[in-house]
Amino acid sequence: MKANNAETPDSSNGADIFKWIVTFVLLAAAVVGNYLYGEMSVVIRAAGVVVLIAAALAAAATTTKGKAAIEFAKESRMEVRKVVWPTRQETMQTTLIVLAVSIVMALVLWGIDGIMVRLVSFVTGV
Structure with a gap:
């Protein structure tokens, strides 16, 4: 420029x-x-x-x-x-990796949320 x-x-x-x-x-x-x-x-x-x-x-x-x-x-x-644009194969692989990591993280956060809800309800007696 x-x-x-x-x-x-x-x-x-x-x-x-x-x-x-x-x-x-x-x-x-x-x-x-x-x-x-x-x-x-x-x-x-x-x-x-x-x-x-x-x-x-x-x-x-x-x-x-x-x-x-x-x-x-x-x-x-x-x-x-x-x-340099990625090939179709590279794009598909990267997309699948991002999708897999997103699903795993969603499950981990869902599990932590469930544990936290049970812990809070145990402590508060609700």
């Missing part, structure tokens, strides 16, 4: 604010438009909402934070490619 400690200049800060306003206006238009045009076909409304959300994402992606989020997603994808 890249370490980006530099502060953004003030000139792009105003543009970013405008882009965020456009993003929120587009999202609000998607919600309000879907509500106001409730009598229209669901397919048309869904297409309109998808288009407005895509436009809002495109506007947000051009901001400084949006570019950083996209860069983070790209770097995360590269890291996921480096992961």
Whole structure:
């Protein structure tokens, strides 16, 4: 990952604010438009909402934070490619081990609980 400690200049800060306003206006238009045009076909409304959300994402992606989020997603994808995933056999074995240990621990705790209940009832005389 890249370490980006530099502060953004003030000139792009105003543009970013405008882009965020456009993003929120587009999202609000998607919600309000879907509500106001409730009598229209669901397919048309869904297409309109998808288009407005895509436009809002495109506007947000051009901001400084949006570019950083996209860069983070790209770097995360590269890291996921480096992961060595277990085989099906390893997954099944691990799952069965966890299941067996959980059952054994449940039985042990059930036994301890039964002993404790009998002990408390013996001491209290209930």
